[in-house]
Amino acid sequence: MRHYDLAILGAGPAGMAAAATAAEAGLSVCVLDEQPHAGGQIYRDVERVAALRGDILGKDYTRGATLTAGLRHAAITHLSGAVVWAIEHAFRISFTQGGAAAQIAAERVLLATGALERPMPLPGWTLPGVMTAGAGQILLKQSGVLAQSAVLVGSGPLLYLIAAQMVRAGVPPVAMVETQTLDDLIRAARHLGGALRGWRYLLKGARMLAEITSARVPRHTGATGIAIAGESRAEAVTFTSKGRAHRIPCDTVFLHHGVVPNTQAARSLGVSHIWDRAQSCFVPSVDDWGQSDVAGVFIAGDSAGIGGANVAESAGRMTALKVAEELGRLSATERDRQAAPLRSARNKDLAARPFLDRAYPPHAAAVAPDDATVICRCEEVTAGDIRRYAALGCLGPNQAKAFGRAGMGPCQGRYCGLSVSVILAQANGLTPDATGYYRIRPPIKPVTLGELASLE
Amino acid sequence: MKPAFLELTQGARRVPVRFAGETLMLPEGANLAAALLAAGVTVFRHTPVSGAPRGPFCMMGACFDCLVEVDGSVRQACMIEVAEGPEIARPHVGEPDETL
Numbered sequence: 140m141r142h143y144d145l146a147i148l149g150a151g152p153a154g155m156a157a158a159a160t161a162a163e164a165g166l167s168v169c170v171l172d173e174q175p176h177a178g179g180q181i182y183r184d185v186e187r188v189a190a191l192r193g194d195i196l197g198k199d200y201t202r203g204a205t206l207t208a209g210l211r212h213a214a215i216t217h218l219s220g221a222v223v224w225a226i227e228h229a230f231r232i233s234f235t236q237g238g239a240a241a242q243i244a245a246e247r248v249l250l251a252t253g254a255l256e257r258p259m260p261l262p263g264w265t266l267p268g269v270m271t272a273g274a275g276q277i278l279l280k281q282s283g284v285l286a287q288s289a290v291l292v293g294s295g296p297l298l299y300l301i302a303a304q305m306v307r308a309g310v311p312p313v314a315m316v317e318t319q320t321l322d323d324l325i326r327a328a329r330h331l332g333g334a335l336r337g338w339r340y341l342l343k344g345a346r347m348l349a350e351i352t353s354a355r356v357p358r359h360t361g362a363t364g365i366a367i368a369g370e371s372r373a374e375a376v377t378f379t380s381k382g383r384a385h386r387i388p389c390d391t392v393f394l395h396h397g398v399v400p401n402t403q404a405a406r407s408l409g410v411s412h413i414w415d416r417a418q419s420c421f422v423p424s425v426d427d428w429g430q431s432d433v434a435g436v437f438i439a440g441d442s443a444g445i446g447g448a449n450v451a452e453s454a455g456r457m458t459a460l461k462v463a464e465e466l467g468r469l470s471a472t473e474r475d476r477q478a479a480p481l482r483s484a485r486n487k488d489l490a491a492r493p494f495l496d497r498a499y500p501p502h503a504a505a506v507a508p509d510d511a512t513v514i515c516r517c518e519e520v521t522a523g524d525i526r527r528y529a530a531l532g533c534l535g536p537n538q539a540k541a542f543g544r545a546g547m548g549p550c551q552g553r554y555c556g557l558s559v560s561v562i563l564a565q566a567n568g569l570t571p572d573a574t575g576y577y578r579i580r581p582p583i584k585p586v587t588l589g590e591l592a593s594l595e
Numbered sequence: 596m597k598p599a600f601l602e603l604t605q606g607a608r609r610v611p612v613r614f615a616g617e618t619l620m621l622p623e624g625a626n627l628a629a630a631l632l633a634a635g636v637t638v639f640r641h642t643p644v645s646g647a648p649r650g651p652f653c654m655m656g657a658c659f660d661c662l663v664e665v666d667g668s669v670r671q672a673c674m675i676e677v678a679e680g681p682e683i684a685r686p687h688v689g690e691p692d693e694t695l
Contacts, residue, residue: 173656173674175676180655191603191604192603192604222656222674255653255657256653265647265649265660266648267637267638267639267648267649267650268599268637268650269652270650270651270652270653270654271652271653271654273653273654273655274651274652274653274654274655277654277655278600278629278632278654281626281629282602282625282626282629282630282633283602283603283604284600284601284602284603284629284632284633285600285601285602285603286599286600286601287597287598287599287600287601288597288599308603310601371637371638371648372637372638372648372650390599391599391600401657516652516658516660517642517659518644519642519644519645519647548659549659549662550657550658550659550660553657553658554652554653554657554658584656587668
C-alpha cells in the first residue's frame with residue numbers, strides 16, 4: 140500500500156489548489172477523483188474543453204486550466220476515475236479504479252468533495268427530461284450537448300449562468316420560471332453593503348441578466364404551484380405567476396435552487412455537522428484552516444459550506460499550509476505568512492454571499508412539498524409518507540429508513556437526505572439539528588464483489 | 596420535431612454501441628449518458644419500486660438515476676466513457692419480480 144502525507148478527495152478547485160500548495164511545501168500528495176479528467180464540476184474537463192467551447196463557457200471556466208496544470212508536479216499522484224468507497228481512520232482509503240479495488244494510506248485527509256444540487260422535489264421531478272441545472276452545465280461543458288427546448292426552473296446565480304451560456308451557444312432556453320420574489324430582494328437589500336465588497340459577483344450577475352434579456356428569454360418571477368407534466372417524460376412546466384396560470388411545453392427541465400455541501404464522506408468519518416440557517420443546509424464543523432472535529436480530517440471548498448470556486452481555491456491552499464506545518468514542513472510563522480493573503484482573498488470572495496443567500500432562498504414549495512410529491516427518488520417515498528411516519532412517532536431520518544426505506548436506495552440519501560430531515564423537523568416541531576441526518580456508513584459508493592475480490 | 600438535445604461538436608469518431616437491442620453510433624470517448632441523450636434515448640431504466648421511467652438527473656455520479664446494465668453489471672451511465680463493444684441494456688429487464 141502506497142503511503143502519502145496527504146490524501147485529497149476531489150480534483151475541483153479546493154482539491155487541486157490544496158495539492159499544488161502541499162506539493163510546493165514538500166508533502167507527498169495523492170488526489171483521488173471520480174472523473175476521468177481533473178477540474179471538478181465547475182471546471183469539468185477544462186483542459187480539453189477550453190479550446191472547444193471557452194467562448195461559450197467564459198473566462199471563469201477557462202481559468203480552471205491553471206489549476207489542472209498545477210497537478211503536474213512530481214510530488215502529486217493524481218488518480219483519475221477513482222471512486223472512493225471507504226475511508227478508515229489514520230488513514231486507509233479504499234477505492235475502485237478501472238474495475239479493480241485498491242488502497243492507499245495517508246497521514247492526513249482533505250475532503251474536497253464539493254457540492255450537490257439542493258434537492259428540489261416538485262410534482263413530476265422524477266420524469267426523464269427533468270435534470271438539475273448543474274447537469275445541464277455538465278452536458279454543455281464536458282459533452283457539448285445542449286437542450287434545444289428547455290425551461291429553467293428555480294432561482295440563483297447558476298440558473299442565470301446556464302441561461303447566459305445557452306444564449307451564447309445560440310440555443311436559448313424556452314423560458315425561465317423563477318421562484319424568487321420581490322420580498323426576497325427587499326430582504327436581501329440590507330446585505331447589499333457587504334455585497335459591494337464582492338462587487339465583481341454582482342457585476343457578473345447583472346451582465347448575465349442583460350444577456351438573457353437581450354435574447355428575449357421570457358422570465359416569469361415569483362412562480363408558485365410549479366409542476367412538471369408528462370407521462371413517460373417531461374412535456375411541459377405548469378405554474379402560476381402574477382396571478383396567471385401558465386403551461387410551457389418543453390422537452391427538458393433544468394431545476395435549481397442553490398447547492399449544498401456534499402457531506403457523505405465527512406459524515407462517514409463521524410465529523411459533526413450543524414444546521415446553517417443562512418444557507419438552509421447542514422455544514423460540517425471546521426475551523427478556519429478546514430480542520431474538522433475528527434483528528435487529521437480536513438474539509439475545504441463547497442463541501443465545508445457553499446462559497447464558490449474562488450473561496451474553495453483559497454481554502455484548499457490554507458488547509459495545505461496547515462497540514463504542511465503539522466507535518467513539520469513549514470514553521471507556524473511561515474504558514475501564517477503565506478495564509479494571510481489567502482484568508483483576505485477568501486473573505487472578500489465571501490462578501491457577496493449573505494446577499495445572494497437571501498435574494499435567492501430555497502423555493503418554499505420544494506422545502507415543504509405536497510404530500511404526493513416523491514422525496515426519496517430511489518425508493519419512491521413521498522412527502523406524505525414521511526409525514527405519516529412522523530405521526531406514528533418517527534423522530535429522525537434513520538428511523539424513517541425503518542419505516543419505509545427512505546434513503547436506502549443506491550444514491551444513499553444524497554438527493555433526499557436534506558428534504559427528509561426538514562420535513563420531519565417541520566412535522567415534529569423540532570429543529571433540523573435535533574432531527575439530525577442519515578448515518579452514512581461505508582461503502583459510501585457501491586462496490587461490486589468482483590472489485591472487492593481484486594483487492595490484494 | 597427537433598430532437599431534445601443538440602451536439603455542438605460532431606468531429607469525434609463514432610463507434611457502434613448496442614443499447615436495449617438497438618445499434619447506436621456514439622462518439623468514442625464521450626460521456627455515455629450524454630451520448631445516449633444526444634442519440635435520442637430518454638428512458639434509461641424503470642424503477643424497481645413502481646416501474647416508473649427514469650433518465651439522467653445529476654450527471655455527476657450522485658443520483659444513480661442513469662443506471663444501465665453494461666455487460667451484465669449495473670453501472671452509472673454518466674460515469675462511463677463510450678467505447679465500442681459492450682452490450683448495454685436497461686437494468687433488470689426480464690428478471691423475475693423479486694418484490695415480496
